[in-house]
Amino acid sequence: MIEFSNVSKRYTTASQYHAVNDVTFSVAKGELLVLFGESGSGKTTTLKMINRLLDPTSGQIKIENQDIASLDKVTLRRKIGYVIQGVGLFPHMTIAENISIIPDLMGWSKEKTEKKVLELFELIGFKDRALLRRKPSELSGGQQQRVGIARALASGSKILLMDEPFGALDPLTKANISEEFLKIQKELSLTVIMVTHDIMDGLLFADKIAVMREGKLESFGTPREMINQTGSAYVSELLDKPFAQIKKITKIIDNL
Ligand SMILES: Nc1ncnc2c1ncn2[C@@H]1O[C@H](COP(=O)(O)OP(=O)(O)OP(=O)(O)O)[C@@H](O)[C@H]1O
Ligand SMILES: [Mg+2]
Numbered sequence: 001m002i003e004f005s006n007v008s009k010r011y012t013t014a015s016q017y018h019a020v021n022d023v024t025f026s027v028a029k030g031e032l033l034v035l036f037g038e039s040g041s042g043k044t045t046t047l048k049m050i051n052r053l054l055d056p057t058s059g060q061i062k063i064e065n066q067d068i069a070s071l072d073k074v075t076l077r078r079k080i081g082y083v084i085q086g087v088g089l090f091p092h093m094t095i096a097e098n099i100s101i102i103p104d105l106m107g108w109s110k111e112k113t114e115k116k117v118l119e120l121f122e123l124i125g126f127k128d129r130a131l132l133r134r135k136p137s138e139l140s141g142g143q144q145q146r147v148g149i150a151r152a153l154a155s156g157s158k159i160l161l162m163d164e165p166f167g168a169l170d171p172l173t174k175a176n177i178s179e180e181f182l183k184i185q186k187e188l189s190l191t192v193i194m195v196t197h198d199i200m201d202g203l204l205f206a207d208k209i210a211v212m213r214e215g216k217l218e219s220f221g222t223p224r225e226m227i228n229q230t231g232s233a234y235v236s237e238l239l240d241k242p243f244a245q246i247k248k249i250t251k252i253i254d255n256l
Contacts, residue, residue, distance in 0.1 A: 001029040001159065001191040002050060007059035009045050009215075019045045021215035022059070027208065029158075030189035032182075034202035036238075037212035043195045044085055046212070047161045050193070051080045063159070078102060081152035085163035085195070088148060089136040095121075095147050096132040102155035120150035123180055125173065141168045146177060153184065160185075162194040166201070178205065199242055203227070211235055 009020040020042040027033045035043045048054040049061060052073045061068050068076060081102075089098045096117050103113040121132060124146040136144050145168045152160055165181075166174045182205060185192055196202065202209040203223045211219040211226075211234075219226060219235045226235060 001031070001064060002027045002193070003062040003065075004046075005060045005062075007046075007049065007056045007061060009042075009049060009054060010057045018057075018215045020049070020056075023212075023215075023217045024059075025210055025217060025220050027191055027193060029191055030186075031207040032185060032192045032194065032205055033208045033210060034206035035193055035195045035210050035212065036197075036199060036202050037218075039197075041212040042215040043212055044163055047082075047163055047193060047195065050159075050161055051077045051082055053077075078105065078155065079157055079159065081155045081157040081160040083148045083152045083160070083162040083165045085167075089144055089151070091136055094133050094135060095139070098136065098147055099151045099154050101151060102157075106156075116154055117150075120153055123153075123184070124150045125177055125180075142170065142173060145169060146173075149177070149181065158188075158190060160190055160192045160194075162192060164195050164197065167197070199238055211238065 003026040004023050007020060007023045008018050010016075010018050023042075023046065025033075035046060037043055045054060049056050050063075050068075052068060052071075055069070063071075063076075089095075090101075093101075099117045099120060100113045103116060108116075117132070118129075121129070126143075126146070131139065131143075136147070139147065145165065149162070149165050152162065166178055169177065178201075184190070194201075194205070203226075206223055208221065209219075209223055209226050210217060211232075213234060219229065219232050221229065227239065229235060
């Protein structure tokens with residue numbers, strides 16, 4: 001579905017610094033890829049090249065075997081849902097209007113759009129419909145983030161790019177929303193690339209995990225392969241941190 005071949009991105013020609021450096025990987029239809037890595041490792045840059053908010057400096061990206069460099073940007077973006085890092089709702093629009101942006105652009109009937117908006121609004125855990133008439137600034141940060149997820153799903157896209165979609169959510173809300181999301185993802189066979197800072201997300205949700213480090217792909221594989229692999233000291237260190245915490249908690253519980 002999505003195929004990166006030796007993709008690099010430099011933001012300025014003056015510098016040799018590569019935000020993304022010779023990255024090759026692919027994601028099959030219906031797969032969920034978790035993109036993991038430290039701050040500044042190139043995750044957002046990678047996502048933005050998929051819907052051509054950025055173009056690679058070199059290399060090729062294909063979607064369904066088509067080189068996206070030859071596709072019209074606007075058409076491409078309508079086909080791809082995007083949950084922006086740090087929410088990115090339009091402040092002057094109501095919640096309902098924000099969710100229905102793409103359906104409106106695609107010329108859906110008012111009825112069909114309203115039905116979809118309500119369905120997604122409930123899916124992201126809201127009950128009070130009055131919220132639909134509020135502006136984003138009148139919602140909490142986590143609520144805004146959930147609206148961002150609904151908006152991306154409303155596009156009906158088969159591909160979703162999600163940049164830390166659950167970053168602002170408490171663990172309980174996150175667990176509920178992510179569970180609902182995973183159900184839909186499997187049901188509709190959505191191809192998803194999701195950036196997260198929580199390695200546990202990767203291990204729980206992902207079909208594949210890509211670890212980025214300083215623009216390079218440090219490791220790529222299934223969660224099982226990642227846990228079993230001994231090739232990268234960096235990945236072992238990444239995994240050791242949360243497991244050490246779990247061990248600590250288990251010890252506390254054992255001593256209760
Ligand atoms: N518009 C830009 N111009 C110049 N450099 C940029 C630009 N955007 C990002 N960078 C640089 O490219 C590198 C990768 O940035 P990117 O946003 O992809 O990181 P990230 O992995 O998404 O980090 P985070 O987890 O903090 O969101 C960083 O060193 C960043 O400073
Ligand atoms: Mg980022």
